[in-house]
Amino acid sequence: MEGEISTLEDALAAIRELSALIHKQAEEILNLKKELAAARAEIITLKSENAALKAENAVLKSENAALKKQNAKLEYENAWLKRQIFGSKSERFLPTADQSGLLPGFEETSESEVPAESQTIAEHTRKIREKKWLGGDSV
DSSP: OHHHHHHHHHHHHHHHHHHHHHHHHHHHHHHHHHHHHHHHHHHHHHHHHHHHHHHHHHHHHHHHHHHHHHHHHHHHHHHHHHHHHHSOOOSOOOOOSOOTTOOTTOOOOOTTTSOOSSOOOOOOOOOOOOOOOSSSOOO
């Protein structure tokens, strides 16, 4: 019977080891479930942050486009002003670039209002001087 007892004792020891192993695995499963729940919560948070960042990025892109457009307009106006101040001193300056960005008060006028680029001015006549004859009467 002693062989049976030792076998029974071995069986009980094996059962105790298995029970401890099962308990340990149950704790690991519980910890993994907690970590999974935390990871899922973090994923949800990251998704909402990602959506907010995408919306902010779209707003910033539209603001950037508007600022680029405004910058181009201001550069055009600055170049126009420089031409007016430092350019040729003719009475009228006809810009060759796009005129959509003209300064207020300098809007485009219709062709009927624009004077011709060159004007014909009647020639003036010069008075002919009478020749003075030296010594003698004129015939």
